[in-house]
Amino acid sequence: EDGQITEPYSISAGLDYPGVGPEHASLHDSGRVEYRSVTDNEALEAVSRLSKKEGILPAVESAHAVAEALKEAAKMSTDENLVICLSGRGDKDVHTLMERFGSERDEQTLSTVD
């Protein structure tokens, strides 16, 4: 309330930021765009599903959209279309993914990498 910035949090670096750009603020206020939230777990599960099903490794940030799209798709019929903007790749997120989904063998790999 004094103007100090609240500490934000997200597992994905791109979303771990306390500000909202003016375009998004305007789109929200005008009602043209609806903004929804997704948890870290839902996003990570979506990374896993997209990778395994389609062989596409999304960025954790982009996986937030995938997670929400999957929920939305479940309410839709097969002849309706839904478009996901997959904003980035997940190569940068492999360490996060190894920590989350990794096995003992990955633990060894992680400790020898550095």
Next chain:
Amino acid sequence: MNKRFQQSIENGKRPLFIPFITAGDPSGEATVDIAVTLQEAGANAIEIGIPYSDPLADGKVIQAASGRALDGGMTLKKAMELVPEMRKKGVEIPIIVFTYYNLLLQLGEDQFFQLAEDCGVDGLLVPDLPFEESEDLFMTAKSFNLPLISLVAPTTSSERLKKIVSNAAGFVYCVSSLGVTGVREGEFKPEVYEFLAEVKKYSRVPVAVGFGISSAGQIEKLRNHCDGVIVGSAIVREISNLENELRNRDSRSQALERLKEYLLSLTGRTMTI
């Protein structure tokens, strides 16, 4: 020009000595007494920095000071309310509030200036408000006869420098080097002197240089190129070393004596009071 500014800055002995401290570091009470000590050590004005969660222009020392002050609950309003306490204890030199813009925005610009008038604050500096965005604030400040102090850096283009400097109020704050606040050891780059000469060419108010100044030697080298120096991190660092002694009322006067010795060794001034 505001009377205190006229007395201490326009007519102040060169080189002007303008210390910066963070309000509430280590406590509001200590800040009031530190202000008295700064005046005793010959300060021509005092910059009171308001602690902020995201001090993007500041290095480690001032970041840490900000953190300590925020933990103690300091706010822009509370910091300004320390100023009447300082005045009661005899501080007569100009006091300039140094705050990031969002804190000022949340308090409200008009509320700020009214409070400044009531509390005896003499100037304002907003490091993250670019000149191009500052016109309204500048005019509001002018209507309250309170200078909004402009910052220029070695990276400022000659075109902008001329514009900013020729319109400057109070004094011009010249950032000595690239980067954030923080003690810099050794000499400043030769470009600094060219930069200061350029600023002096266009300025109608005193020119002060800050960022990194931490030794008498540096001040000696700069004194012929500007009207004064601003010293922040070096003093804030000394205050952090004396943190516990300053917090405690019983040990505070001793701590303030040590702080005063440090300030005098830096500026080579004799005590005014």
